[in-house]
Amino acid sequence: MRLSEHKYRTTSRIAGQLLYVENVLAARIGEVVKVIGPHGITFEGEILEIVKGNILIQLFGETRGLNTENMEIVFTDTIRQVPLSRDILGRRFNGSFKPLDGLPMFYASKWRPARGYPINPVVRLRPEEFIETGISAIDGLNTLVKGQKLPIFSCAGLPAKELVAHILKNARLRESTKKFAVIFVALGLTFHEYSFYLEALQNIESEFVAIINMADDPVMERLMAPRFALTVAEYLAFDHDMDILVLVTDMTNYCDVLREISNAKKELPGRRGYPGYMYSDLASLYERAGRIRNSQGSITMIPVITMPEDDITHPIPDLTGYITEGQIVLSRELHQQGIFPPIDVLPSLSRLMQKGIGAGRTREDHRDLANQLYKNYAKGRELKKLEAIVGRDGMAEADQLFLDFATVFENEFIHQGKQTRSIYKTLDKGLEILERFNLIADNLKKKTEI
């Protein structure tokens, strides 16, 4: 603890969102500083690097109009903390965690560091409780479970936000009476998207917290907003036993800011200019999802990613896919066919599905049913490529059956429009389609007869 407040006027350099201060006597990594600019503009910054008395500070705010002479930097001797209270439910904040809804700041009952601490792996509980989203392609084939992080890989122009709104409206835990809340994090959203989401949020039954950083808000806030949100999520989930769904959109904007800052710091760029530590940085967000022992709560995370150039091997979706437990991939082709939600189930995956389905969780025949739908659809899709070369008439009758199956599967199982399907409806639908094509394999037949 420092005994007095340290204030410096020794700013030597400002570059983008970075500020250099000289001759500093005491400082710590991650320490919050207050920057008082000309005309009394105040905002916050955080210490990134200390080289002898020279300090590198990252600023959260608009740097336009600043100059090195008329600046005062106050060192606070604390690291960034998030005020926490149950009163946070129903509130809206900006990327600097200031209320946006015109109401005064709530009274904090606890403070926690925004960066959080890693969950001890031995204390983690295996995620295995099924979450019903009402969407057949997810519930039936890529099941979401409590404590999972399952991103949506979208492309520009695809209805990712409609899909998310659909999930928000319908997501519920089966046979659960516990408190459920949504934390919505908007990163670099346009006003159009923002109003769409806000309307969706106001129409859901559960309570929500929104942390909003708009497209024209300071970019630095994009790096902090998800950390505030996850700190709030950890508090509500693990201190108050609530089930929290964290929705972050759009992570592509987050990664672009990460690149911007890395570049300003003159760091060595990695693939496509993104910094080499992007994997660890993304992991420090995604890995905060989960369940822990001695707590009834959980954090489930759905980040939305717009894949630049529709490329799934782009560093952002690539690194995300390596950290998250699966992915929901949207397809431009299906969208053009008028299918909603346009989920391509072949590259989509839920790694935690095996534990969340079957007798006692969804239904006994779920696993076999999903496998067979999957297998037959994959075969149909494979044959569609062949169809493009030889034409439908050039194909064997048996192969034509699979072609038809794939079409029906897309139009009736994946496509559901505005409709919501319970898990039972989803499974029955799948069973009915398989039956129609006489594709029910023996092991499944036995189960359904019982």
Place this chain on the structure above:
Amino acid sequence: MKTKAIGKIISISGATVRTDLKGLTLFERVSVGEHNLTGEVVRLEKDGTVLQVYEDPSGLGLDEPVRGHGVSLATTLGPGLLSVMFDGLQRPLDVLGDKTGAFIHPLHLESSLDLKKQWSFNPLVKKGDTVSGGIKIGYIAEGFFQHPIIIPPDKNSRVENIARGTVILEDPICRLEDGSKIFGYHSWPMRVPRPYRKKIISQEPVITGQRIIDFLFPLARGGTCIIPGGFGTGKTILEQTIAKHADVDIVIYAGCGERGNEMSELIEEFRELIDPRAKCPLMERTVLVVNTSNMPVAAREASIYTAVTLGEYYRDQGFHVLLLADSISRWAEALREISSSLEEMPGEEGYPTYLASRLSSFVERAGVVETLSGDIGSLSMILSVSPPGGDFTEPVTQALLRTAGSFLMLDTTLANSRHFPAINWMQSYSLYQNILADYFKKNISNDWDVLLSLCREIMHKEESLKEIMEIVGIEGLQEQDRLLMTVAEKIRSDFLAQNAYTADAYCDPQKTMNSIRSITDQFLKGQDHRAGKSENETL
């Protein structure tokens, strides 16, 4: 005393800290800051020392103290390691959980092992016996496992007294006449390979229970295998399935920069599953070293050295050890982050130029050895690689290809059609195949190699026929080619694919043999039948 010297922090950048403290040695362990964060010396300079901090550095301040320990970062070895989950710095995570709760805070622990725990010791030598380095003086019963206590290499004397029955690690188990004390545990610097008498060329396989591996791409004891694959290709599931079924005595599983949920799943499963060989829960033959992706990056770099040192320790006791690391790419990325914060000149894709040499010296720690006690022990490695964008031309995969003996390439196309394990049978290879063919011929079946080349041939032909079929359709193929396509399809779906979630997850070599034989018999019969028919036609 060296440990009394205290320096000050003069600069901090990420997890790299400079101090004005001098007189430290390279790779010496240091305590950094008021909270005694663990660190290591990485560079000595004229006016100070550069340190790498292995814990979360946030809150670390200018002028905070730095202390040297006089020893390098070491792994503690002794009874009590099995079934424990450690972090990259070998701190037991359950003890950490008891102390800091559900979230990991920087914390200094005195020892990785519980030195006060009571063990039952059964001596093999008695007062007056002459003992020297490598001699086993007794066993500590560790559940189902008999943990040998071995005299360190530099000792040669007679036993003055030796404990019997209940012992704790804190007290010496044995005193020698030259005054030295033998404890039940010791420390070993993690970056230094442990000594052995000599290395031996392996003649035996590690049976993984995976048909495609055991039959097509076998792994030798003491061998190394790399599994590169994009996300969703099933690296982790494959590694975990092998960890469950491989016929080894001890499994060291290093979760290096991967998911936390996977780890909790692994522990729960390993506690439930029973090892068919030792008849004990799998967990009791396993040591986990876990540094998930959100835990400090620098400790991730250290974690694989902790794991390999643990592996060598059991190898030196004459056991067959399997080290699985998931994933080496995350380790390499940690190395890259450290290198870039040290402002070193980057090599390919930002990785330091010493990436390949570090990797190969790590991989060389595998092998079959004659131990100092004269036993035969082995350390085999299976390392997964996560190439960015699924592109195998990246530096980590390429560096490992030069040193590893077996390469199992995971294929996104196979994974997308839910063919698991998604090992590409055309491009994977195993350099141990010829050495191990003799073993399989002798112990499993005489025609192992005949069937193997037949299977290869069928899969090769299928690949070229596929292209033709895409144009002309299956009807356009000749009858014999159609037969080959059906058999190849059967090999793929009934033999190469293996569901890790059913009873089929493990298949012993005899069953593997029978299974491939029944499929290829069908092929040969079909061919004979056809040949017979065409003979008739010519008549």
